[in-house]
Amino acid sequence: MVRSVAxxxxxxxxxLFWIRHLHSGRGVAGVALACFLVGGVAGTLLxxxxxxxxxxxxxxQLGGLAAVPALVAxxxxxxxxxxxxxxxxAGLALNVPFAVLVKLGQDYLPGRPGTAAGVTLGLAVSIGGLIAPALGAAAQAYGPQGVFTILCAIPVLAVLLGLFLTEPEPSPGG
Structure with a gap:
């Protein structure tokens, strides 16, 4: 969920960050979104x-650690x-753990792959979207640069939570 929020x-x-804070045109702002998403594709594969x-x-853990300096920069x-x-x-770092978290969820709940997918994909992704209006309130108060300041801190929470994860037990016969 934390990764999804970021x-x-x-x-x-x-x-908006590119247009209002970096004072670029809409074209470059669209390129920024595309760059972030292309990084995300690469991160998922990597x-x-x-x-x-x-x-x-x-x-x-590495994805969360890499996301902090990427977002700060x-x-x-x-x-x-x-x-x-x-x-x-930033797109790359935030997406390095994405598919891995889905697999971890399935390994943690080996007899319940549907539940695992529902939690790791459905719930986690939905929570990220549900938090966006709160970030919108921050954007109204502090501008898009304020939102990106908040986003710099979110992966720190992911890193801390990641310290509690353990490698799942190998399944019998696998």
Whole structure:
């Protein structure tokens, strides 16, 4: 859920951040959203490869750790073009744990794959969307840069929660 809040917050406000805070045109703001989403695709694919090498729990933790500096750099980098690099990196970092969290949920509940998918995909993704109006209130009060300041802190919570995860027990015969 925490990853989803950061992801939905970024896709909801990244264009406004570019237009109102970085003073770019709408075209560059649209490119920023595309860069973030392309990074997300790469992160989803990369997360599986990382998990195969270092384990699922470590991958979730690494994604959260990588998201913090990527979001901070996105928030603090001036200009309209250089921050695009950090939009890609933030999208990548936030999505490294995505597919891995789905697999972890299925491994934690091996006899209930539907429930696991409902929690990891349905509930978690929905919570991210449900929090977006609260971020909207923050945007009204502090501007889109205020939202991105909040988004910088959200992965810290993901990292802390990730410390409580354990690698699931191997299934019998698998």
């Amino acid at each position: 992801f939905f917050g970024a896709i909801t406000f990244i264009e 997360g599986g490869r990382i998990a195969d090498r270092v384990g699922m729990v470590r991958t979730v 996105l928030r603090l980098t001036p200009g309209t073009l250089l921050p695009l690099v950090f939009a890609v990196l």
